[in-house]
Amino acid sequence: MNIQVGKKILDARSVGVNVEGVDLLADISLDIQPGEIVALVGPNGSGKSTFLRAVTGEQKTCSGEISFNYKDLSGWNRRDLARNLAVLPQQSVLNFPFTGREVVSLARTPHDTGNQIDTEIVDQVLDYLDANYLADRLYPRLSGGEQQRIQLARVLAQIWDKADQPRLLLLDEPSSYFDLAHQQMLIELVHQLAQRNIAVLIVLHDINMAMACSDRIAVLSCGRLKAFGKTDEVITPELLKSVFSVEARFVIDPETGERFMTMPGSSRRSLAAGETE
Amino acid sequence: MRLLSGSQLIWVLALLLPAALLCSLFIGPTNISPLVIFNGQQHQDLMILREIRLPRTLLSALIGAVLAISGAVLQGLFRNPLADPSLIGISAGASVGASVAIVFGMNWVSVWAIGGLSVVAFGAFVGGMAAVLLVYRLSTTSEGTSVPTMLLVGIAVSALAAAINNLMSFVVDNELLRRISFWQMGNLDLANWSRVQLCAFMSVGFLLLLRQQAKNLNAFLLGESEARHLGLDVDAIKKRLIFLAALGVGVATAMAGTIAFVGLIVPHLVRIMSGPDHRTLIPASGLLGAIILLLADLISRVLLAPSELPVGVVTAFLGVPFFIYLLRQQKGRIM
Numbered sequence: 001m002n003i004q005v006g007k008k009i010l011d012a013r014s015v016g017v018n019v020e021g022v023d024l025l026a027d028i029s030l031d032i033q034p035g036e037i038v039a040l041v042g043p044n045g046s047g048k049s050t051f052l053r054a055v056t057g058e059q060k061t062c063s064g065e066i067s068f069n070y071k072d073l074s075g076w077n078r079r080d081l082a083r084n085l086a087v088l089p090q091q092s093v094l095n096f097p098f099t100g101r102e103v104v105s106l107a108r109t110p111h112d113t114g115n116q117i118d119t120e121i122v123d124q125v126l127d128y129l130d131a132n133y134l135a136d137r138l139y140p141r142l143s144g145g146e147q148q149r150i151q152l153a154r155v156l157a158q159i160w161d162k163a164d165q166p167r168l169l170l171l172d173e174p175s176s177y178f179d180l181a182h183q184q185m186l187i188e189l190v191h192q193l194a195q196r197n198i199a200v201l202i203v204l205h206d207i208n209m210a211m212a213c214s215d216r217i218a219v220l221s222c223g224r225l226k227a228f229g230k231t232d233e234v235i236t237p238e239l240l241k242s243v244f245s246v247e248a249r250f251v252i253d254p255e256t257g258e259r260f261m262t263m264p265g266s267s268r269r270s271l272a273a274g275e276t277e
Numbered sequence: 278m279r280l281l282s283g284s285q286l287i288w289v290l291a292l293l294l295p296a297a298l299l300c301s302l303f304i305g306p307t308n309i310s311p312l313v314i315f316n317g318q319q320h321q322d323l324m325i326l327r328e329i330r331l332p333r334t335l336l337s338a339l340i341g342a343v344l345a346i347s348g349a350v351l352q353g354l355f356r357n358p359l360a361d362p363s364l365i366g367i368s369a370g371a372s373v374g375a376s377v378a379i380v381f382g383m384n385w386v387s388v389w390a391i392g393g394l395s396v397v398a399f400g401a402f403v404g405g406m407a408a409v410l411l412v413y414r415l416s417t418t419s420e421g422t423s424v425p426t427m428l429l430v431g432i433a434v435s436a437l438a439a440a441i442n443n444l445m446s447f448v449v450d451n452e453l454l455r456r457i458s459f460w461q462m463g464n465l466d467l468a469n470w471s472r473v474q475l476c477a478f479m480s481v482g483f484l485l486l487l488r489q490q491a492k493n494l495n496a497f498l499l500g501e502s503e504a505r506h507l508g509l510d511v512d513a514i515k516k517r518l519i520f521l522a523a524l525g526v527g528v529a530t531a532m533a534g535t536i537a538f539v540g541l542i543v544p545h546l547v548r549i550m551s552g553p554d555h556r557t558l559i560p561a562s563g564l565l566g567a568i569i570l571l572l573a574d575l576i577s578r579v580l581l582a583p584s585e586l587p588v589g590v591v592t593a594f595l596g597v598p599f600f601i602y603l604l605r606q607q608k609g610r611i612m
Binding site for chain 2: 056058078079080081082083085086087089092093094095096097098099102103106107109110158
């Protein structure tokens with residue numbers, strides 16, 4: 001890992017978001033170091049996407065401060081920000097018949113690097129994500145997972161160069177359409193990005209995936225930050241019980257030593273309970 | 278998957294356009310031999326060319342181009358391949374403006390003939406712009422302009438305009454009614470040099486302002502927040518594009534009435550041939566729009582010569598079956 005301790009690429013200090021009298025987020029303090037992977041988890045409606053929108057400036061905050069690379073978000077020029085901060089939304093609807101390559105090329109909109117460099121970057125990224133075979137196919141006809149990979153390639157191409165500058169990638173549930181092989185690819189990918197000095201803030205539903213990906217993890221519940229710290233220390237059965245209301249256990253892979261969460265027999269038990277009533 | 282690359286398509290169309298211009302110049306109720314230009318004897322034919330055919334040809338080409346480009350811009354802006362100028366109220370507003378001018382303004386025609394524009398054209402322009410302004414205002418809140426709301430408000434405003442139009446058609450006498458419906462069908466027979474100049478001047482500005490917007494429109498197709506994440510000032514761009522499209526369609530409608538389907542179909546044809554990249558789509562739509570309107574106008578002049586069909590009728594008759602054929606070819610997936 002390439003984490004530069006003490007430096008912060010993103011620094012959110014007691015951020016609050018209030019929409020029509022409802023506190024969607026309250027007092028969220030969260031920082032990300034260059035090259036660090038931070039996972040953001042929490043039940044539905046806990047404010048994960050709202051926080052991402054606050055970080056990108058789309059959602060107005062009512063309190064607190066967010067700075068990117070030591071400069072307040074409002075002080076950033078949009079294009080400069082876009083060269084260092086890329087966002088993969090949960091779902092993108094694109095009905096126009098662009099090819100995969102053309103979609104990825106759109107990532108270069110904020111740059112003035114010229115056609116040749118842009119083409120090289122797009123080729124590299126497509127290669128990197130094993131998506132070359134999608135380059136000339138029409139995006140609207142790809143499967144959900146393939147579209148997601150093209151979109152992932154697009155956000156990578158947006159911040160691919162500028163290796164000397166700290167960059168941040170926000171991923172909002174990137175794995176929702178991925179099959180097993182590509183879920184594994186995603187885990188490897190975020191680790192490789194960290195080595196390229198790209199920090200990643202990744203919203204995930206799958207706790208096991210979050211544990212496999214992240215250095216630190218932030219747990220949101222009802223718009224508040226329940227816990228934020230080293231992934232292994234934060235994720236405990238007690239926390240999962242209080243935030244997600246599930247009985248979880250952890251098992252350790254005897255060969256690799258990795259920790260996994262299981263919810264033993266929960267589905268079968270509740271079914272059985274339903275039958276006896 | 279694609280028939281031609283962007284630059285190939287633009288070359289092909291750039292070669293076809295002069296051919297269409299020449300056809301439109303020399304073919305008509307009376308065919309004129311191109312040789313009259315050189316032997317300089319047949320005075321009357323030269324007069325027809327210079328005073329009637331040439332301005333009409335140029336006006337058709339310009340209006341076709343502006344309508345098609347405006348359609349492409351609106352479809353990109355709304356991320357909806359079905360968007361066309363009628364959707365944000367321009368056409369309906371222009372109709373009302375023209376009808377009002379026809380019904381109430383006829384006495385002032387001579388006073389109001391500003392730069393070759395009749396009071397009807399002026400009324401159409403004002404009506405179109407007023408409708409767009411209304412639609413824009415109603416769909417803009419402190420949060421920005423909502424594109425889906427704009428579609429709905431556009432439909433509502435168009436319906437209101439249609440009601441006003443119907444009301445007027447109901448109360449006026451037969452002569453005025455005929456003029457109103459004739460205007461609504463679209464025609465180019467009022468072409469003259471001052472209209473051509475005005476339209477050319479406007480088109481050049483239109484194209485120059487749009488040139489920088491092609492890349493932005495491409496990013497827009499990804500979605501508004503995606504475009505924002507790519508560093509675009511989405512709200513400012515939206516405002517500029519709506520204004521440009523409204524201006525383009527407003528002027529075109531003022532000059533020639535509502536000409537259906539050019540703005541809808543031409544960008545589709547270009548996308549089918551060479552993809553949705555606006556750096557190709559905008560210039561290629563302009564060229565193809567010009568060619569198609571030239572040919573439609575030619576047909577409208579010769580089919581029932583010496584009388585003329587409204588060109589809007591021709592574009593609809595040719596456009597609709599062709600459009601349906603394309604839809605079928607694409608197995609319903611024209612998008």
